[in-house]
Amino acid sequence: MSIALNQPAAAPALTANHAGIRRWLWTVAGLVFLMIVVGGATRLTGSGLSITEWKPITGAMPPLSAAAWAEEFAKYRASPQYQILNNGMSLGEFQFIYWWEWGHRQLGRFIGLVFLAGFLVVALRRLLPGRRVALLFGMGLLLGLQGAIGWIMVASGLEPGMVAVAPVKLTLHLTFAGLFFASVVAFATALTPQRRPETAGSPAMAWLLLALTFVQIALGGLVAGSKAGFAFNTWPMMDGALVPPGSLLFARQPFWENFVDNVALVQFNHRLGAYVLLAAALWQLWRLQRAAPRSSAARRARAIAGIVAAQAVLGIVTLLLVVPLWAGLAHQALAFAVLAMAVVHLTRLAARRADVV
Structure with missing residues (x-):
């Protein structure tokens, strides 16, 4: 924009x-x-x-x-x-x-x-x-x-x-x-x-965060659609291991069906997506805190990292409690709050380089 x-x-x-x-x-x-x-x-x-x-x-x-x-x-x-x-x-x-x-x-x-x-x-x-x-x-x-x-x-x-x-x-x-x-x-x-012009932040990193957020929302949709959240209700272990065996993750034929219908792989992918998104949010925060801790971009990075961390904790709670209604709704709502913040962050950084009315 x-x-x-x-x-x-x-x-x-x-x-x-x-x-x-x-x-x-x-x-x-x-x-x-x-x-x-x-x-x-x-x-x-x-x-x-x-x-x-x-x-x-x-x-x-x-x-x-x-x-x-x-x-x-x-x-x-x-x-x-x-x-x-x-x-x-x-x-x-x-x-x-x-x-x-x-x-x-x-x-x-x-x-x-x-x-x-x-x-x-x-x-x-x-x-x-x-x-x-x-x-x-x-x-x-x-x-x-x-x-x-x-x-x-x-x-x-x-x-x-x-x-x-x-x-x-x-x-x-x-x-x-x-x-x-x-x-x-x-x-x-x-x-x-804007109250103050943008002085720091990378649109490329913001694009990555937005893309990862969309991927994680899509993976969450597969979890919801396959009811994968009602299985393997432990954390950080899943079926007794950090990484379940391939015989569990790829038990279906044809191979591609595992990614949408195998509740083990669907849930495992959603877990991995959460780890990657949290790592990216923290990486962006670390970079901006070092480069320009008082900038608008750094403040947004702190907010994004905080809400992504809260969303990760809520996801774990939702899983451990076997998806009660309140937790499932809060988890879905917070995912879209993360999306909104990622969009605002990217739009602000992209506008810094824009030069139209």
Whole structure:
């Protein structure tokens, strides 16, 4: 993102417009963050397959009568998840999981409306240069694609013999949510004036941290999708060893299936990703503390290292406690807090070299 951060004092109208755009973008980012938490709760409560149809418009209305509830329950009873996993579920139990999924979908619709409304104001009033409006339009397409991926994910869990969504498609859904969230945070950050110019820090290192954060979020998606967090609930040992034997990690055929469906390898990769990300965050902190300990970059590096360390500890606690709801949600939320901080850090460092309005 290469929007100038130091606007001249002689342009109050432009500054005011940017302030409004920033408020809109940070609101969208906050809603997406909330969506991540609600989505995690929907998954952990087993609610994601309770609505078996995708109706982007009419689906916004929930059942409003006993007959409508009976019809929705009948559709769910025809699903593999009910027949294999939840046979005998009462209507009240179904309503509990239904409301979680319904709320998740409505929040997605609301985010889409908020983004669309803000985009139309920016575009019609020409509050930003055309290329920035085009970038916002692309972000809107990414948001729409995310909704479609969400349904593709749900549809995978409605296939015969399935009781949950496919891990790869859940990971894709989570990763695209991260991409949209990151783009909103980057755009908002780039429009925010800096109090002091950047004097230290390497964009290359910031890019590495951001890439590692995305990889770790994707690995976490595979853990969630395969329910790998409910196995091997010890640390630092895993199945009695720091590095489990290859016969456990690569027990499936074909070989590539182990990376998405073998809970041992899926969890082990997520552990390794956490170690690498923490090491990178600490390495960046060490370098900046030595070079410019009072710089803005160093302060952000301290914050990033601190929150990555907290996330690692929370991940261990979540594993040892066998993924209670509160810990699973906190772990997912903190992952996106790390992502937001990594994006802000990179955007600030990249803007130091930018030289446009």
